[in-house]
Amino acid sequence: MKGRPNNIHAKQLTRRSFVGVGSLAIAAIPATVTAEEMRTLGAARREYGERSQFERAARLFPSASSTPMTGASRSPLQDQFGIITPSALHFERHHSGVPTIDPATHELAIHGLVERPQRFTMSLLKRLPSVSRIHFIECGGNAGREHRGNPGATVQQSHGLVSCSEWTGVRLSRLLAEVGLKPSARWILAEGADASRHARSIPLAKALDDVLVAYGQNGEALRPEQGYPLRLLVPGWEGNVSVKWLHRLHVIDQPMMTRDEAASYTDLMPDGKARSFSFEMESNSVITSPSGGQQLEGRGWIEISGLAWSGRGRIEQVDVSTDGGRTWGQAELQAPVLSKAFTRFRLPWRWDGQEAVLVSRSRDETGYIQPTREAIVAARGTKEGPDGFNHYNGMKPWRLTREGMVTHV
């Protein structure tokens, strides 16, 4: 949001004066817009497009790590327009590095409590009926540092473990119909072909509802970091269950209690008990513009814009406050509003140059309203699980100083 309105304004004025005043005025016009200069030709065609050399949006991850092949990179939500995260900027999370998998030899095996154990090559999977769906994926630990009381200075630091893509693939229910479920089937274990053979158990009801076995992302094949050539896509649930590099589905009658469901991704409560199998990511929202680290260049109209999402369905309403939550205005939601997908919200606002605290609050179609951090801490305390906090969805305020600086609160 740096200076763009001013530049447009200046350009329009210059052109108008050039056209209106005529050749006598040319001497008064800045040298940059004067003569017809010899123009050089642009770049040639290329087989695979790259973004402009002037664009700098990038994922964020610690530069030093004792385990560089594990960990996460965060998506630059402050730079995203609309609801689709560019594939190259989709957040990453993996436990043992990104494997290199040749799709010509990759197979998905389905076995266990099924009538006909089968394996599917990629080309066979692509012969089955396909669907495309727009869904967010959010790491269970997204914004956990906000729960801890160590707020991120930028929206990328605080909320960058969520992204949204159009995914294309086969419905898992279709594949389960192919192999035929036995009556005792209750859970599906999904396993990846990464070095650590990441695995999670998914209840059969969800598997038969809206889960995809996806090979496409935003119109092309999955990116390697997103599971190339095949991944599970479990809409609305903590990202860890959307197993990437999917190579095996094991139909079982009980959850397998893999480490990531038995210990990690559990939520430790004040009484020492822990919640487990907390799958859904609850209704959330965050203002991405203006957001932490940005600078407003003077008072006047700006557009407050952000993203809202819910693992339980569609976003129904987003309210925005500029006084830290004392008063609220209803933001406009960009249509179409899709279930378990990013929803872009916008609200024009005239900044009077005074200090302000900007915050958004979402409500989803179940009537659930995004809580404050205080409400979450009151209900769940501040004890971290084995891998930190999970399932945090508190409102995120940004402070706007009189100088136009946006900082965390």
Next chain:
Amino acid sequence: MFSMRSGLFLLVATVAAADPALHSSSDGAVPYNLGKPLTNDQIAAIDISVLPNGEGLPDGKGSGREGAKVYATHCAACHGDQGEGRGDFVALVGGRGTLSSNQPVLTVGSYWPTATTVFDYIRRAMPYNTPGVLTTNEVYAVTAWILEKNQIVAPGTVLDRHALLKVSMPNEEGFVPDPRPDLAR
């Protein structure tokens, strides 16, 4: 590929004859029968699942004494000589009785609810740099060492597929189902 004209003809003909091979919906119960059969041998070659009821636990055995050597070779560099953890690498030992305190220490011994998870995770994902390098006996052995260090099994215990199933984890009753939405409006 067939031509458009013959394709249209085919469409009309099959609809008229109500040919079940032409599905109008991807949700049809009739299988497309595209998958290749998966044989028992092929399943055995890829199936590393271990369930809490013991299903999938392989033959083999190991003791904590043997596990100490495996641990020293493959695990101690990251998790510390006695499983105490080091830097980014989590502690495996200790923390019993701390979960309801203000300083909970979450380890395999204090937190994990199922013993089969320990075996499964080590075989599946450890050692971090070279997962899959341990033999089945070594996985049983290092599992025994970790459980012994946590005083969950007695010194000298030999773990195999039967003994592992009898192990009772201290925090096996420590988990509750997801109660959300749990916040008042």
